[in-house]
Amino acid sequence: MDLELSDDQIDLRDNVRAVLARECPASVVRGVYEGTDDASALWKQMVELGWPALCVPEQFGGLGMGFVELGILAEELGRVSAPTPLLATVTQFAPLLVEVHRSAPSTEIGDLLADVVAGTRTGSLAFAENGRWSPGSINATASGEGDSLTVTGEKTAVLAGSEVDSFVVVARLPGSEQSHHLGAFLVKRADAEATTPPVIDPALGLADVRFDAAPATVLSAGDAGTEIARAAEQAVVAMALHTVGACRRIFEVTLEYAKVREQYDRVIGSFQALKHRFADMYLAVEKANAICYFAALAIAEDDARRSEASHVAKVSSGDCQRLLAEEGLQLHGGIGYTWENDLHFLLKRAKVGDVLCGSASWHRTRLAELLGLSAVVAS
Amino acid sequence: MKLRFDESVEEFRAEFLQWLDLNRPSDQEMADDPARSSGHSPGWARAWTRRMFEGGWLVPGWPPHLGGRNAAPIETLVYLEELNRSEVPRTTNPQGLGIVAPSLVDYGTAEQIDAYAMPLLRGELTACLGMSEPDAGSDLANLKTRALLDGDRFVINGQKVWTSGAGYADFCFLFCRTDPDAPKHRGISIVLLPLDTEGVTIRPLKEIVHPEYPDLSEVFLDDVIVPVSNLVGELNDGWKMAGGSLAHERSMVWLNSVMGVESAMAQLLEMAPEIMAPLNQREQVLAADDIVGFYVEAQCARALGYRGFARFVKGGTAPEQALMKMYASELRRDLGRVAAAWCGPASLAITDGRRSDLGLIEGYFATFGSTISAGSSEIQRNIIAERILNLPRG
Numbered sequence: 001m002d003l004e005l006s007d008d009q010i011d012l013r014d015n016v017r018a019v020l021a022r023e024c025p026a027s028v029v030r031g032v033y034e035g036t037d038d039a040s041a042l043w044k045q046m047v048e049l050g051w052p053a054l055c056v057p058e059q060f061g062g063l064g065m066g067f068v069e070l071g072i073l074a075e076e077l078g079r080v081s082a083p084t085p086l087l088a089t090v091t092q093f094a095p096l097l098v099e100v101h102r103s104a105p106s107t108e109i110g111d112l113l114a115d116v117v118a119g120t121r122t123g124s125l126a127f128a129e130n131g132r133w134s135p136g137s138i139n140a141t142a143s144g145e146g147d148s149l150t151v152t153g154e155k156t157a158v159l160a161g162s163e164v165d166s167f168v169v170v171a172r173l174p175g176s177e178q179s180h181h182l183g184a185f186l187v188k189r190a191d192a193e194a195t196t197p198p199v200i201d202p203a204l205g206l207a208d209v210r211f212d213a214a215p216a217t218v219l220s221a222g223d224a225g226t227e228i229a230r231a232a233e234q235a236v237v238a239m240a241l242h243t244v245g246a247c248r249r250i251f252e253v254t255l256e257y258a259k260v261r262e263q264y265d266r267v268i269g270s271f272q273a274l275k276h277r278f279a280d281m282y283l284a285v286e287k288a289n290a291i292c293y294f295a296a297l298a299i300a301e302d303d304a305r306r307s308e309a310s311h312v313a314k315v316s317s318g319d320c321q322r323l324l325a326e327e328g329l330q331l332h333g334g335i336g337y338t339w340e341n342d343l344h345f346l347l348k349r350a351k352v353g354d355v356l357c358g359s360a361s362w363h364r365t366r367l368a369e370l371l372g373l374s375a376v377v378a379s
Numbered sequence: 380m381k382l383r384f385d386e387s388v389e390e391f392r393a394e395f396l397q398w399l400d401l402n403r404p405s406d407q408e409m410a411d412d413p414a415r416s417s418g419h420s421p422g423w424a425r426a427w428t429r430r431m432f433e434g435g436w437l438v439p440g441w442p443p444h445l446g447g448r449n450a451a452p453i454e455t456l457v458y459l460e461e462l463n464r465s466e467v468p469r470t471t472n473p474q475g476l477g478i479v480a481p482s483l484v485d486y487g488t489a490e491q492i493d494a495y496a497m498p499l500l501r502g503e504l505t506a507c508l509g510m511s512e513p514d515a516g517s518d519l520a521n522l523k524t525r526a527l528l529d530g531d532r533f534v535i536n537g538q539k540v541w542t543s544g545a546g547y548a549d550f551c552f553l554f555c556r557t558d559p560d561a562p563k564h565r566g567i568s569i570v571l572l573p574l575d576t577e578g579v580t581i582r583p584l585k586e587i588v589h590p591e592y593p594d595l596s597e598v599f600l601d602d603v604i605v606p607v608s609n610l611v612g613e614l615n616d617g618w619k620m621a622g623g624s625l626a627h628e629r630s631m632v633w634l635n636s637v638m639g640v641e642s643a644m645a646q647l648l649e650m651a652p653e654i655m656a657p658l659n660q661r662e663q664v665l666a667a668d669d670i671v672g673f674y675v676e677a678q679c680a681r682a683l684g685y686r687g688f689a690r691f692v693k694g695g696t697a698p699e700q701a702l703m704k705m706y707a708s709e710l711r712r713d714l715g716r717v718a719a720a721w722c723g724p725a726s727l728a729i730t731d732g733r734r735s736d737l738g739l740i741e742g743y744f745a746t747f748g749s750t751i752s753a754g755s756s757e758i759q760r761n762i763i764a765e766r767i768l769n770l771p772r773g
Contacts, residue, residue: 368671
């Protein structure tokens with residue numbers, strides 16, 4: 001029993017953090033926001049460093065690291081509100097491919113993962129519909145078979161949906177309109193219609209994606225509900241850590257600011273009214289971080305608590321961002337409200353992180369079910 | 380990182396469980412003669428402490444002659460987990476076992492260890508902590524109780540307040556001022572005061588719940604004579620030792636408070652069907668969401684506490700310790716408030732027992748013992764802000 005990162009994991013974190021500080025300063029994020037940078041240089045650097053390969057199993061040429069390491073990467077990307085399709089590719093696309101491959105191995109999936117490792121393929125998970133991160137809300141449907149297989153449906157807020165090469169689309173299996181069996185289907189972005197409405201954080205490449213009888217390849221054999229659920233847990237915990245990463249950085253920059261900003265001839269951080277709020281912010285970040293890594297560890301070790309822990313982690317990260325986005329902005333005062341200050345990239349990333357992969361409220365209702373509390377309601 | 384305990388730790392757990400099964404006090408004897416305060420050790424509790432001492436299970440991390448078995452910290456953790464699960468109190472005199480005994484082992488003379496620490500560990504004596512005073516609460520270093528060195532004895536005059544367990548304890552670990560001219564942190568010493576000494580007057584302070592079983596007392600000291608051999612550590616070195624004592628306390632509080640939250644959470648889940656039965660559907664949804672919220676927090680408290688433990692074991696600094704006192708005590712309080720709120724008029728009942736149950740307003744009020752004492756939540760926030768986050772004092 002050891003809930004602290006190992007020395008190797010801490011080294012990985014420090015290494016990733018140092019690279020991102022150098023390669024992804026706020027000026028890059030600002031460039032993406034203002035349309036003057038497409039972050040392609042950053043992506044190239046990430047591929048050179050082997051980050052897409054980090055947690056892909058060794059059998060596909062990856063580095064075979066575990067889910068805790070993937071969580072570290074997701075958290076650090078949140079810390080700098082990073083653009084690029086890395087988050088979608090490594091925390092959503094690859095995990096579902098790996099899960100499906102485990103129960104139904106195929107050379108095709110192996111090739112896809114090898115492409116991910118090489119940095120020649122990016123992908124995302126097309127899961128949520130009508131803004132609902134829930135298998136029960138999926139109406140996208142596959143039809144036909146073999147070469148004539150197509151997928152039809154609409155997915156919302158797909159991570160990096162405007163920039164990835166491929167989607168794994170979660171859709172009902174052909175002929176499964178009643179029984180609601182779900183499968184995983186590969187669709188090229190070129191065969192789908194991705195629209196990118198202006199959103200508050202343009203650096204995530206969020207897109208609404210329409211599949212209109214889009215040519216598709218089936219990846220799973222039969223009902224892939226279990227594999228989809230397991231991949232969704234990974235996406236959820238990664239997004240929770242991503243959110244907490246943004247929150248920790250909000251905390252740090254706000255704390256730094258309170259130590260230098262002077263009013264009434266003293267730094268504002270010396271006022272007790274603010275000190276107590278910093279103590280509460282610090283607790284919110286530390287506890288969310290601790291439970292998110294517990295969930296990551298449960299996934300890494302395939303522990304029976306992984307599903308429940310993923311919901312708890314997302315709820316806690318949601319609670320964390322609520323406090324940190326609010327206090328971070330409030331304690332910066334007017335300067336934090338300006339476009340020129342970099343704070344807003346983090347504020348926006350924290351808010352979006354709460355919305356994606358199921359809001360805190362949705363995960364709370366799932367927990368109520370798991371704890372048997374909704375059964376009480378039903379009776 | 381890993382979730383499982385090593386095989387050797389699980390063997391340690393199994394060994395303790397087997398011993399516990401054979402040696403634990405019975406539910407009946409505990410119910411028949413409950414502890415009346417944190418300084419009171421009923422017969423069964425004294426015998427239980429003695430059995431733990433002799434079995435090497437009282438303080439597992441200590442060597443056998445102090446009632447331990449040189450256990451590793453992780454083994455002590457599973458020991459505390461299992462004790463908590465068994466619902467047998469480790470001691471009815473937590474400040475004696477958790478603070479006074481370790482402080483004496485660290486700073487006491489051989490004679491003091493023989494006369495005070497060992498009897499504490501064998502269940503023969505109980506102790507209280509004389510710290511707070513009317514003008515020295517959160518600002519503890521402001522304490523004024525005066526111990527005047529007079530040859531080979533101290534003459535002590537002053538007043539302590541909020542002294543837990545003083546009404547029943549055998550002796551007091553007393554903080555007093557020995558140099559009134561030194562800066563306030565530098566003139567404090569600790570002396571051991573047998574509470575049957577002439578000039579000691581103890582007045583119980585009735586509390587807002589269970590006034591019939593007061594734990595807190597005022598302690599008046601009028602020309603109380605104590606031999607100089609009862610000085611613990613060096614003269615005027617008390618504040619530094621206070622840091623040590625409180626650190627002992629923190630390390631206990633931090634694990635026990637997580638377990639306390641977990642127990643309360645388990646109890647709340649058990650009560651859930653009963654709480655929900657009379658509610659309409661909309662209320663049930665609200666109640667379920669409240670319960671889920673505490674479930675999430677209890678999981679967070681566990682993850683944070685155990686991560687702090689892991690850092691502590693690896694020898695690093697563990698800021699979690701400072702966070703846990705405030706977090707766990709406030710969480711336990713909030714859980715008590717919400718549980719009582721959902722219990723409706725049933726929450727108004729007062730019990731005759733010495734233990735306040737979840738779902739009662741009296742139980743909710745009782746949780747304030749933890750948010751106020753041993754460094755209030757406000758003091759904890761100051762400590763976090765100033766010592767961990769390095770915000771300037773001001």
